[in-house]
Amino acid sequence: MIRIGLVGAGSMAGVYAQSAASLPNADVTAVASPNTAETFVAEQVPTGTAYSDAETMFDKAAIDAVAVLTPTHTHHEFVEGAAERGLDVICEKPIARTLDQAARIRTAVEESGITFLTAHVVRFFPEYAEAKRLVESGDIGTPGVARARRAFGIGGNRGWFEDREKSGGVLLDVAVHDFDYLRWVFGDVEEVFTRRTNWTREARSEVSITLAEFENGAKGHVEAWTVQVSNIPFTTTFELCGDKGLIEFDLEDVRPYVVHDGETTHVPRDPVGDDLPIAQDGYDKQLEHFLACIEGDAEPLIPVEEGIESLRVSLAAIESAERGVPVDPSEVNA
Amino acid sequence: MSVSLAILSAAHSHAHAYATALESVPGAELVAIADDDETRGESFAAEHDVDYGPTEDVLAQVDGAVVCSENTRHIEWVHAAADAGVDVLSEKPLATTRDDAQAMVDRCEDAGVNLGVAMPVRFNEPIRRAKAAYDDGELGALRALIGTNLLTRMSGSGWISNPDLGGGGAIMDHTVHVVDLGRWISGKEVTEVFAYGGTRFADLEVEDISLASMQLGDEIPFSHEGSWRQPDTWDFWGDVTMRLIGDEQVIEVDCFDRTFKHTHAEDGVQRVEWGEDMNAGMLADFAAAVEADRTPEVSGEEGVAEVRVVEAAYESVERGEPVTVQYD
Numbered sequence: 001m002i003r004i005g006l007v008g009a010g011s012m013a014g015v016y017a018q019s020a021a022s023l024p025n026a027d028v029t030a031v032a033s034p035n036t037a038e039t040f041v042a043e044q045v046p047t048g049t050a051y052s053d054a055e056t057m058f059d060k061a062a063i064d065a066v067a068v069l070t071p072t073h074t075h076h077e078f079v080e081g082a083a084e085r086g087l088d089v090i091c092e093k094p095i096a097r098t099l100d101q102a103a104r105i106r107t108a109v110e111e112s113g114i115t116f117l118t119a120h121v122v123r124f125f126p127e128y129a130e131a132k133r134l135v136e137s138g139d140i141g142t143p144g145v146a147r148a149r150r151a152f153g154i155g156g157n158r159g160w161f162e163d164r165e166k167s168g169g170v171l172l173d174v175a176v177h178d179f180d181y182l183r184w185v186f187g188d189v190e191e192v193f194t195r196r197t198n199w200t201r202e203a204r205s206e207v208s209i210t211l212a213e214f215e216n217g218a219k220g221h222v223e224a225w226t227v228q229v230s231n232i233p234f235t236t237t238f239e240l241c242g243d244k245g246l247i248e249f250d251l252e253d254v255r256p257y258v259v260h261d262g263e264t265t266h267v268p269r270d271p272v273g274d275d276l277p278i279a280q281d282g283y284d285k286q287l288e289h290f291l292a293c294i295e296g297d298a299e300p301l302i303p304v305e306e307g308i309e310s311l312r313v314s315l316a317a318i319e320s321a322e323r324g325v326p327v328d329p330s331e332v333n334a
Numbered sequence: 335m336s337v338s339l340a341i342l343s344a345a346h347s348h349a350h351a352y353a354t355a356l357e358s359v360p361g362a363e364l365v366a367i368a369d370d371d372e373t374r375g376e377s378f379a380a381e382h383d384v385d386y387g388p389t390e391d392v393l394a395q396v397d398g399a400v401v402c403s404e405n406t407r408h409i410e411w412v413h414a415a416a417d418a419g420v421d422v423l424s425e426k427p428l429a430t431t432r433d434d435a436q437a438m439v440d441r442c443e444d445a446g447v448n449l450g451v452a453m454p455v456r457f458n459e460p461i462r463r464a465k466a467a468y469d470d471g472e473l474g475a476l477r478a479l480i481g482t483n484l485l486t487r488m489s490g491s492g493w494i495s496n497p498d499l500g501g502g503g504a505i506m507d508h509t510v511h512v513v514d515l516g517r518w519i520s521g522k523e524v525t526e527v528f529a530y531g532g533t534r535f536a537d538l539e540v541e542d543i544s545l546a547s548m549q550l551g552d553e554i555p556f557s558h559e560g561s562w563r564q565p566d567t568w569d570f571w572g573d574v575t576m577r578l579i580g581d582e583q584v585i586e587v588d589c590f591d592r593t594f595k596h597t598h599a600e601d602g603v604q605r606v607e608w609g610e611d612m613n614a615g616m617l618a619d620f621a622a623a624v625e626a627d628r629t630p631e632v633s634g635e636e637g638v639a640e641v642r643v644v645e646a647a648y649e650s651v652e653r654g655e656p657v658t659v660q661y662d
């Protein structure tokens with residue numbers, strides 16, 4: 001049994017607690033958060049212990065590993081604290097807000113020798129994983145163009161996500177999923193050109209469109225946005241086109257289970273939480289993989305360096321949007 | 335612990351699917367195959383890296399066996415397993431006549447081995463969610479069920495449409511899947527069947543149309559189509575759908591609609607499924623049943639009930655009128 005302490009008690013903490021409950025060898029035994037740990041523990045992990053700060057949890061709780069689920073700009077502090085005590089870490093994406101913070105994470109992981117996984121969960125979503133497998137086995141031939149979209153409507157306050165200094169806005173918080181996935185499938189990104197607009201406070205309503213060129217010559221189009229049109233459902237799509245074939249996925253087309261109840265028609269397919277009818281969702285598979293890495297049965301699919309490379313693409317896109325020129329991710333210095 | 339398993343006959347293409355699925359089932363290992371066709375058995379053994387040998391030897395080295403033979407020969411293989419004291423999971427339908435099916439249940443009971451029927455769709459998450467919605471009362475009273483298990487025309491090629499081996503056509507081949515789901519979800523038996531057959535799509539001795547209008551219990555209308563009618567260029571191998579009409583909710587399940595579209599530059603469009611592997615779920619249950627000495631998810635008795643429905647469907651096609659299903 002691997003005992004896990006959650007740092008953060010927001011929405012992701014609920015998702016991790018659910019995934020841990022679905023696995024035979026995981027147990028969430030502690031949760032740290034300045035204000036809401038006690039409420040979270042009472043509602044979601046009644047056998048766990050609540051702490052108001054992470055350092056105390058690292059020192060006192062009976063834990064073997066830590067999930068860092070805090071606002072992006074704070075990831076490095078908690079990874080450092082956990083690494084100092086030899087606690088293995090799964091860290092929410094993006095790995096950090098800046099390259100300096102990411103470098104601190106790399107140093108902490110290297111010096112402590114802990115197991116570290118960047119939680120780019122999309123690599124564990126079965127539809128994305130299956131498409132990767134097909135591309136790798138040559139089913140689309142030589143990659144030519146990739147498109148990916150990730151978008152949702154949200155009515156109210158998005159909290160710290162709205163603050164670009166903390167979250168990086170949609171390019172770092174949302175588009176980074178697809179940057180990471182497309183790097184995994186098509187290879188390294190050599191250049192991005194991004195347009196970005198927002199028309200409310202900071203990053204509450206924000207649209208980004210990124211063109212990308214991969215090292216192998218393939219091109220990409222990545223669209224990420226959040227708008228205040230609240231009834232826009234959470235949408236993800238991708239197209240992977242090569243000379244021998246095309247793969248097209250649209251979450252809107254996934255309709256294995258539809259419920260009409262007199263007031264609404266519900267099509268459960270949100271990949272977050274236990275909504276999508278599938279035996280094991282991406283978050284379950286990701287946590288299972290992290291545990292296998294701890295037990296020495298697997299190597300982390302997304303180690304620190306991979307997390308940093310995907311961060312670089314987002315930072316390059318942000319720089320491109322600000323300067324109006326194409327940017328090479330390897331030359332970013334943010 | 336590890337449960338060692340054998341496949342008995344690779345006549346049915348599911349043998350390969352099960353061998354592949356077993357690679358991802360913890361605690362179960364496919365170790366051998368027996369087959370009355372030596373060439374087929376040896377080629378299967380080489381492909382899946384398992385032993386091929388005489389049936390007795392194979393049964394002597396395993397805890398459980400999965401029968402993937404031609405339909406009319408399930409009985410021979412199940413009896414061989416029973417006589418060797420090996421728990422057995424039979425490909426569906428359990429048999430092509432209720433007499434055979436009942437004889438298999440009796441033989442296994444006498445031998446003290448557990449008998450199950452391979453009904454993988456029970457391990458599909460969307461259909462499990464529908465059953466849970468009914469069991470938890472969300473659907474309300476179940477008023478009607480409409481199901482399909484449509485297949486491509488080429489599904490009828492090979493022994494499956496040879497009456498001596500397949501025991502029938504599309505009605506024999508696939509009625510039991512959806513009948514099993516209907517019985518499982520409702521907890522009721524099929525009491526009456528009116529069915530149509532017919533041969534319209536391929537040059538076959540047997541029917542490629544399978545349409546049935548049934549009644550579950552005293553009052554629930556339940557229909558099924560399992561025709562081999564989709565053009566072979568269809569974008570998926572087949573479907574399983576079920577519409578549950580309740581007085582609180584209507585739930586529509588399309589079991590395999592967790593796919594993306596794959597267009598081949600030369601071969602056209604295929605949908606690729608990325609949902610969980612229901613065969614792996616079924617085989618994990620069988621391995622667990624062997625380990626715990628319990629009945630697998632779908633028992634031999636349930637298999638007999640389903641064969642009775644198939645027999646009634648054929649009788650209805652013959653007589654052109656609704657037929658009461660005999661449960662003796």
